Amino acid sequence: MTDKGFYFAEVVATEQLSTHMVRVTFGGNDVAQYVSNGAPDECVTIFFARDGEERPPAMTVVDGQWWYHDVEPVPEGRNYTVRRFDADAGLLVIDFVAHEGGVAATWALQAAAGQVVLWTRPRSWYDIPDTAQWQLLVADMTGLPALGRVIEELPAGAKVHAIVEVLERGDIQQFETAGEVTYDWRFGSGNGDSASVLEGVVREYVLPEGEGYVWFAGEAAVSRAVRKYFRKELGYAVAHFEIIGYWRVNSEQWLEKYKQYQEEAIAVYDGALEAGRSEAEASEEFDAMLERVGL
Ligand SMILES: Cc1cc2nc3c(=O)[nH]c(=O)nc-3n(C[C@H](O)[C@H](O)[C@H](O)COP(=O)(O)OP(=O)(O)OC[C@H]3O[C@@H](n4cnc5c(N)ncnc54)[C@H](O)[C@@H]3O)c2cc1C
DSSP, rough: OOOEEEEEEEEEEEEEEEEEEEEEEEEEHHHHHHOOOOOOOEEEEEEEEOOTSSSSSOOOEEEEEOOOOOOSOOEEEEEEEOEETTTTTTTTEEEEOOOOHHHHHHHHHHTTTTTTEEEEEEOOOOOOOOTTOEEEEOOOTTTTHHHHHHHHOOTTOEEEEEEESSSGGGGGOOOOOSSEEEEEEEEOTTTTTTOOOHHHHHHHOOOSOEEEEEEEEEEHHHHHHHHHHIIIISOGGGEEEEEEEOOOHHHHHHHHHHHHHHHHHHHHHHHHTTTTTOOOHHHHHHHHHHHHHHH
């Protein structure tokens, strides 16, 4: 099977998954050829049709990079988790948080059979060391699709504690698993509605004995606070956590300011890689630089 650089995907079904989440199932010839990377937090960047178009334009490849090299304006793209991929049926499922505003959320709310989007090759971050005896999974609603997939794919007996922040009880989901999973569902906070309680709940949680692995997916400022807790206060090595900002409160204002510092921040990241540091360490330096300038 050829590993395609991008995939056109056609909506085949939509469903109101929970109070604030919409499930969209995609199919079509390209999706049938989708090459999954197998990671539970596998994510694709979805590009949407521009005004007046029925589908987003195709990408082209330059120096091995698939992108919109000659297309103006570049279609809007957003990151989404592959909640499920059934290679035999050629169907791929994505769960969208139906928040207010936003190209992707607005698209998901009106999605209907026959509409076409485009997505890229998958990327992922979840990477549990063989030596980890337990896992702590923490997510808000954007991280819930990946958290669900991690739990569903656990090996028998794997010990996991999940802390999840959703908007309402009606957003709680249940997952089948071979693992031994305990849950702490929090509702009515975070998720763009009010302040997140995730950092406080993580701090209160008594970590099990032995070596563990922490995975977090949620709002960027909360992810920074949680990362500092594990990295700086508890002294965790980078291999023992993956703490990722999946979205950002008031992203418009943040992006406006980020434009001023983008070059400098990328130079810090590239410099760290050149100095022999790992991608995770380079990301830390990138983030520390942004924090220094109030971002
Ligand atoms: C690796 C990865 C995997 C992801 N997987 C998923 C997934 O499976 N499902 C999912 O729903 N999201 C997922 N996300 C998050 C998603 O990419 C962002 O929420 C994205 O900003 C949504 O795009 P939008 O066009 O709807 O809103 P944008 O145009 O990006 O933002 C518009 C406004 O909405 C605000 N906003 C953005 N997202 C949210 C939100 N979730 N809640 C409240 N306000 C918000 C912004 O601050 C901004 O003010 C993932 C992100 C990453 C990095």
